[in-house]
Amino acid sequence: MHExxxxxxxxxxxxxxxxxxxxxxxxxxxxxxxxxxxVVMDSFTFAFEVLKEDEELLRHAHLEIIRPGARLCCNLCxxxxxxxxxxxxxxxxxxxxxxxxKEKRCPHCGKGSLxxxxxxxxxxxxIEME
Amino acid sequence: xxxxCGCQTTKPSHQDSKLLEINKSLLAANDxxxxxxxxxxxxxxxxxxxxxxxxxxxxxxxxxxxxxxxSGEFTFAVIEGDIETERxxxxxxxxxxxxxxxxxxxxxHLDATLVHKGIHLLEKELGKGSxxxxxxxxxxxxxxxxxxxxxxxxxxVMVSVPEGSDKPAKYPRAFMGSxxxxxxxxxxxxxxxxxIDEAIRCAxxxxxxxxxxxxxxxxxxxxxxxMDFLKSESMNQDExxxxxxx
Numbered sequence: 001m002h003e004x005x006x007x008x009x010x011x012x013x014x015x016x017x018x019x020x021x022x023x024x025x026x027x028x029x030x031x032x033x034x035x036x037x038x039v040v041m042d043s044f045t046f047a048f049e050v051l052k053e054d055e056e057l058l059r060h061a062h063l064e065i066i067r068p069g070a071r072l073c074c075n076l077c078x079x080x081x082x083x084x085x086x087x088x089x090x091x092x093x094x095x096x097x098x099x100x101x102k103e104k105r106c107p108h109c110g111k112g113s114l115x116x117x118x119x120x121x122x123x124x125x126x127i128e129m130e
Numbered sequence: 131x132x133x134x135c136g137c138q139t140t141k142p143s144h145q146d147s148k149l150l151e152i153n154k155s156l157l158a159a160n161d162x163x164x165x166x167x168x169x170x171x172x173x174x175x176x177x178x179x180x181x182x183x184x185x186x187x188x189x190x191x192x193x194x195x196x197x198x199x200x201s202g203e204f205t206f207a208v209i210e211g212d213i214e215t216e217r218x219x220x221x222x223x224x225x226x227x228x229x230x231x232x233x234x235x236x237x238x239h240l241d242a243t244l245v246h247k248g249i250h251l252l253e254k255e256l257g258k259g260s261x262x263x264x265x266x267x268x269x270x271x272x273x274x275x276x277x278x279x280x281x282x283x284x285x286x287v288m289v290s291v292p293e294g295s296d297k298p299a300k301y302p303r304a305f306m307g308s309x310x311x312x313x314x315x316x317x318x319x320x321x322x323x324x325x326i327d328e329a330i331r332c333a334x335x336x337x338x339x340x341x342x343x344x345x346x347x348x349x350x351x352x353x354x355x356x357m358d359f360l361k362s363e364s365m366n367q368d369e370x371x372x373x374x375x376x
Contacts, residue, residue: 002239002273006277009156013154013159027147038273038302113338115334116302124152125153127150129147130146
């Protein structure tokens with residue numbers, strides 16, 4: 001449910017930037033949401049679509065979400081692992097809890113267990129306005 | 131219709147549009163207030179501890195028990211966060227501990243701005259003296275509070291035995307950012323299929339550095355570990371974790 005707060009935070013940043021650049025309307029907003037950010041994409045999109053109707057400036061804004069893949073790190077050899085490339089049964093839309101419900105061994109050293117490396121980012125990347 | 135994004139503009143594309151590269155957190159405004167809160171706590175000579183759990187895991191009961199066990203090692207105060215009512219603050223005050231209540235009026239988490247208000251309320255309540263530890267008891271919720279830095283120095287996540295040992299796997303974000311994982315209501319262990327090993331294994335798969343304590347505020351079992359943690363936190367006053375703040 002905090003997705004609503006996140007979108008409110010997003011819109012106040014966007015409005016400030018639009019004001020600084022004397023834009024009349026915002027066309028596109030690109031955000032990056034990490035796999036371990038705890039953000040539910042459907043709720044985020046829903047909040048975006050509902051809240052943008054309240055703002056003339058944002059009414060025509062199109063939301064684009066970049067979702068980087070999960071990166072894991074080995075607790076023993078400390079090497080990074082791309083969860084999708086290494087085929088650790090990881091799918092792009094998998095919740096982190098599913099990823100960690102089974103213990104994963106490091107594909108490099110075969111001994112260490114894997115834990116998330118970053119991936120909790122929730123970033124405003126780009127705004128297109130006119 | 132526009133060729134670029136499919137919007138309903140009458141022009142073929144957004145030729146006169148401007149593209150800004152930003153790369154800034156959506157939580158930037160919250161995080162900036164959180165840094166100020168951390169500094170404010172530091173100036174009060176206090177360390178702040180953010181308590182996160184589902185509703186009913188025993189956050190307030192643990193604080194009540196902490197008050198009962200105090201024998202002058204440190205002092206503490208509490209900023210209570212709830213959706214409605216003053217009940218938790220009243221429970222803490224009844225133990226002789228200064229407490230203020232913030233009600234979110236519906237929001238599922240505390241944010242740094244609400245805590246900033248809480249700090250000012252607390253300062254009024256305290257007068258001149260200042261405690262060594264300030265607890266921020268978050269709204270009962272294992273999901274949303276995890277994303278919001280409140281300006282705390284330490285984050286504690288709690289799960290009670292009746293909730294089940296799969297909680298760290300199901301709510302990983304709360305465990306990723308926490309320093310200590312407390313398993314509460316240990317007196318109920320004989321009546322539930324709670325596996326301490328599974329809970330710890332899942333929590334450490336997400337956050338290998340997380341410390342773990344098991345306790346029962348009702349029977350007092352394991353409380354000495356909790357009191358030791360607090361004692362060492364209360365002595366940890368000088369560490370400046372926000373050196374990058376101007």
